[in-house]
Amino acid sequence: MPHLRIEYSENMAGRFDGAGLAQAACDALLSSGVFNPPDSIKVRLIPVQHFRVGSGADHGFVHAELAMLSGRDKPTKQRLTEALVLAMSGLIGPGGQIVQITADAHDMDREVYAKRLLPVA
Template identity: 30%
Template sequence: MPQITVDYSERLADGFDRPAFARDLHTAVVEIAAAKPPACKTRFRHTEDVVVGPDTDGHALVHVHIGLLPGRTDDTKARLTETVLELLRRYVKAEQGVTLHASAEIRDLDASYRKFEE
């Protein structure tokens, strides 16, 4: 915990500083949501096809999912979500003429969540 997944349009690959984003995101999760630094795990998944409304061109998407163990207040989750959006503004640069659609969601991990490390 936390489990962080970042889905992003393939066309953002060159304009998205993923290592720096993850580093600063982990710092924010520790400061805002009281996570432990070694527990922060982020995976990035690029998507090839993006359609926004009727358009198949001119758009790029990035969405950050953060799963936390239950117990954080709605205010804490909202503060973390706003911080994620600020970090996306800093670390994602869409090419000229491309509209960037950025979003984030903080959710509680299900009670069935388990993990192990070896």
């Protein structure tokens, strides 16, 4: 916890470095002071091959979906999503289409979330 899934349209290929984007998003969460220990943060990038913008325009997107254990207030969630959008925006290079960069945060129910750490062999 937390889990950060960053989906992006495949037409964004070449406009950002995936490892750099994952690092910047992780750094944004770490610098918030909300999550501890640092290794609790998991970030993954997921390319989306098939997508459509309502008008059919050739827009690109990067969307971060932050799932975290319940109990944080809305101002904290807003601060986190704004930090993610800012961090990701700075890493998108120029290209031939408009890019929508968005983030959302939602709660995972503490009563049903399960986790198990396996020791090193």
